[in-house]
Amino acid sequence: MPHDNFLHSVRSEIRETFSLSIPLIASQLIYACSGFIGTAMVAHLGQDALAASVLVSMIWMTLTVLFFGILNSISVLVSHQFGAKNYRAISDIMGQAFILGVLLAAVMIILMLGMPIILRYTSQPPAVLALAVQYMHSLIWTIPGLITLIVCEQFLAGVNQAKLVLRISLLVVPIEIPLIYLLIFGKLGLPACGVAGIGYGFATTYSTVAVLLTCYLVKSRYYQSFGILQGCCRIDLTRIMELIRIGLPMGCMHVIEVSTFTFATFWIARFGTTMLAAHQIVMQYLGFAITIVFAMSQAVTVRVGHSVGRQNLTGIRLAIYVGMVLNFICIALVALALNCFPYFFLSLDMDIKNPANALLLRDSAMLLGIGGILMLFDNFRIIGFGALRGLKDTKFPMYASLVSFWIIGLSLAYLFGMVWHFSGKGIWWGLTLGIASGAVIVFIRVQWLLNHVDLAQLMTTGKNMSLASHD
Known part of the structure; x- marks a missing residue:
């Protein structure tokens, strides 16, 4: 019954696609809401703070879509080896992915440190530029944790564990938004960081979650078979170049x-x-x-x-x-x-x-x-x-x-x-x-x-x- 087999395959593919895509969609929408709420908070600080956040956001978005786009290659290579049930290859890929993440983080930090020079040519008032530099410096602390989190989430998507990605976002955002509010306006004894509070809030949340998630993936009985950190002890330039070439x-x-x-x-x-x-x-x-x-x-x-x-x-x-x-x-x-x-x-x-x-x-x-x-x-x-x-x-x-x-x-x-x-x-x-x-x-x-x-x-x-x- 070829027709029945085809319909069964289509239904199975629809089920698997929904199972993978719905958690990813929900996770991305949650993160999008986080950025939207953060911008709304900054608006209460006044026009200078809002202008500074817009300037920095344009630079930050350009850098993140470039460098984080490179890390999308992780899910591509991991999914291939997961389909072939070659877990040793996944371990090799992840080891080099973490090494690549360190290299990209270093490049991003260097570029962010140099961005205040470019901001001087935007013809913005000194008050706006000062706030923009504060915001940019706070975002630098976000980079290591965020890149680690992206590497781990790309791995999870590749091994068909998108539901865990959704759980991570459900954990991150409810903590992130109140923390950003407290740091922006200086509540509960925390310093009032103004627009830089967004960066410090992101950095604190992403770094904490990245450490906890990495420990979980290393200690969990199911994920131990992939050995995501085992390949970090050696550098495989061929594998790193493949990740870069695809990403x-x-x-x-x-x-x-x-x-x-x-x-x-x-x-x-x-x-x-x-x-x-x-x-x-x-x-x-x-x-x-x-x-x-x-x-x-x-x-x-x-x-x-x-x-x-x-x-x-x-x-x-x-x-x-x-x-x-x-x-x-x-x-x-x-x-x-x-x-x-x-x-x-x-x-x-x-x-x-x-x-x-x-x-x-x-x-x-x-x-x-x-x-x-x-x-x-x-x-x-x-x-x-x-x-x-x-x-x-x-x-x-x-x-x-x-x-x-x-x-x-x-x-x-x-x-x-x-x-x-x-x-x-x-x-x-x-x-x-x-x-x-x-x-x-x-x-x-x-x-x-x-x-x-x-x-x-x-x-x-x-x-x-x-x-x-x-x-």
């Missing part, structure tokens, strides 16, 4: 995407504060929705990786298509809600009955509708990237992002918005068409790769992607 393009891809929306924000600012405020409101909802897509994309990466380890091409196809369909349904519902009930969502940000907000309400509703369409295309693009990561093809997504965001997206955004004077909606339609082109490019690449991938060579250390043409 660096992912980090660069994220930088390309973040910088694109930064350019778009600067252009939209030319159309006045109302359009800029509308843009920021829509970016807020887009950020939450894309968080869901990225979490599902990581789930697809891991599911594809498991099938690569089992040398199961049919399983790879199922993981990709089931992930795309499930996430499309989810994002389509979100997009439909944004288009059909925009005023409900906007009422969370402003008083929609106040006549003074009429223009902002109109522009926000317009951009919200375009943002919903953008998310539909971005869903296929990001899930496709997740599939390609699972097949160790990470350079192509970087090039695809370069073409779709910088060449097509920004060009069309500038043409529609600045040359043809369609204002903010022109910028957003240009970005949407750029992302749509990226979705098409990635989908074609996935189809081509499924017909040419050599699964046996893909498991070989040091091979970024191995293809064998089928005549």
